[in-house]
Amino acid sequence: MTADARYEHMAMIMKAMAHPTRLFILDKLNEKEHCVCELQEMIGADMSTVSKHLSVLKNAGIIDNRKQNNMVFYSLLCPCVLDFYQCIVKIK
């Protein structure tokens, strides 16, 4: 993997996280898995909007999902992404 490709890959993952709603979602999934409707309730946006946020995180490889009955539960694959929070609070 070239250096360029590595920066592209990292940027893709960071871009996936770089949204207030998606950071909120990651925080919630760090506690336990949630279905889309639970997250929608907490966020208050349209369900399609929440679903699209989730697919951004899934495409980046940060979260995964499983189907149960007619619901889809999402879970956090890499809890380490949240370690970043400690660094960020030190900024400014």
Added chain:
Amino acid sequence: MTADARYEHMAMIMKAMAHPTRLFILDKLNEKEHCVCELQEMIGADMSTVSKHLSVLKNAGIIDNRKQNNMVFYSLLCPCVLDFYQCIVKIK
């Protein structure tokens, strides 16, 4: 600071980092400070483009600068932002 404001703030900082060129810049500044012209040489883009990338990082509070003669040297304020790299390489 409300939870919403915290997510906004974190997203702003992550968005500032979420670009291949800006991640490259942070990597270089982690070794030592650099002037804009040195970074431009390494990156190969227009100097105005590099300057704008730098101002995005500066506005986010991640880097700082100092003037020396007619050059501007940039330096990394929060090396901890690079700790994130170790987490990202584990993804996918």
Added chain:
DNA sequence: ACAGTAATTGGCTATTTTGCCAAATAGCCA
């Protein structure tokens, strides 16, 4: 099969981001 709930997808518009060029600013040296 039918109705109901959960989720995703397509389409659309508004907003933001990106990166170039050109112009403006600032500091150096002769």
Added chain:
DNA sequence: TGGCTATTTGGCAAAATAGCCAATTACTGT
């Protein structure tokens, strides 16, 4: 002052992103 280099800023067009609505898919229970 004038010319040179380094940097920033404004403006613009292309591309990406966000979030809503409507339509579709999928699974449940009757």
